[in-house]
Amino acid sequence: MFCATDTVRPDCRHCIVRHISLCSHTSTRERAELQALSKRRRFDRSQVIYNQDDPVDNVFVITRGMVKLYRDAPNGKRQITGFLGSGDILGSIKYRAGAHCTAESITELDVCAFQKELFSEFLQDHSALCFAMLVMAMDEIEAQYDHSILLGRKLAPERLAAFLLLLSRRWKRDDEDPDLVYTLMPRNDIADHLGVTSETISRTFTRFKAEALIRTLDNKSVLLKNVPRLQQLAGFEEMPSHRMSIGL
């Protein structure tokens, strides 16, 4: 089932997500126990980690790279429900349930893989961690509410502005211009996430460039030139805050 190109023991002590993600809610001792349960895996770009409706018996913590989650409707249309990156959690803890979405890497990807049953047991034995995960899940519900507002009530330019601002607060590296956004995904994926066509994304990018709201360096990165106007478009009173995600 997995297309992992590599499988090694992780070393949590040097893991880049140990201070974020779920791991930050564990004691040193707990982290050692978790480490014993986990395997590191690596995926190439554009590999399917699991397919919608497939049984999946792993939960993943993403340590590097990015994943898209999507469902293909019977009518052939695709909705990308979210993108996950470093520190985010991928996979349901529910036993013997088919995956709700397809998960596919959009970059080279490193994950920390737990067997679902063991991970669930661990959660049930460590209520503080379970509670932390519950808080994360509730954050994710709120994020999905925001996305419903975007899909249900915003026009294409408003959607793209909101998306760019959200991206600008995620997966940010300290040493870089805070208004430089690496989208990593192609136009088509942005479109499938925002509920429009790639042509509309393309036209909206062109409009934004004409209005000097953004400048594109290449097709995978954008420089935000007028954040206040973008916020106004997006309907954000202030800059959106970043939080870890759970994806199912």
Added chain:
Amino acid sequence: MFCATDTVRPDCRHCIVRHISLCSHTSTRERAELQALSKRRRFDRSQVIYNQDDPVDNVFVITRGMVKLYRDAPNGKRQITGFLGSGDILGSIKYRAGAHCTAESITELDVCAFQKELFSEFLQDHSALCFAMLVMAMDEIEAQYDHSILLGRKLAPERLAAFLLLLSRRWKRDDEDPDLVYTLMPRNDIADHLGVTSETISRTFTRFKAEALIRTLDNKSVLLKNVPRLQQLAGFEEMPSHRMSIGL
């Protein structure tokens, strides 16, 4: 802050949601502890339980009636993120965070109210319950994914068909025709949930009636006359399953 018209001690032993909802995951002893933490409250129809961005220090279990959750965008548009009924949980467990949505009753409403801090502590002391809540939260994330697909990728008739089928699986009474759906909410609320206008809902209802897919008894209840065709429209392979919701 509350507009409760009544506040009495609950009696969990006779509560109609004791076998569903979170309570079904508790032992008799735990339920007794929880009961000591809870107060029963009653709200009239169309009362705001809490407003978006307000601090809320309660978590509610709905025992009777229905609630709508919505956010009003700066541009005046409204998106209803969900409806909650008997057995569903209302409210975030996060401390000192403003409510993400406005919660408003659409029928007379009975709830079981817990002080947020006490409820959170209880969860952290009872990992089985915390885990059950986590599973519910993940179910809710999946439900929100489905709604994103609806909002992002479905046409108005497909949205309405999906909505009617979902309703037909929720809050069902055993003694009634399984294809008789009580919507309870006005056209405008359906529209704000499905990301269209009330006019479009009205036209689509008319079309469905003309095509003999449904029959309306009054403006608050619908009889499904052709479930297979509705499923096909909705893009459901099979009848959607019902599960408890968490609303924030």
Added chain:
DNA sequence: CGGGATGTTGAGGCAAGTCAATCTAAGTGG
């Protein structure tokens, strides 16, 4: 019975979809 809230229907406009042509970037192999 009356009047406000809610629902229905119609006409016209517009944002975004569809289809198709072109342009660009990134490989690939001779």
Added chain:
DNA sequence: CCACTTAGATTGACTTGCCTCAACATCCCG
């Protein structure tokens, strides 16, 4: 190193599903 290929992005012309605005109908509750 350059022609060739291919996937992705852009742009334009046309179509369409839904919104907007407005008139009218109906329901409901005092």
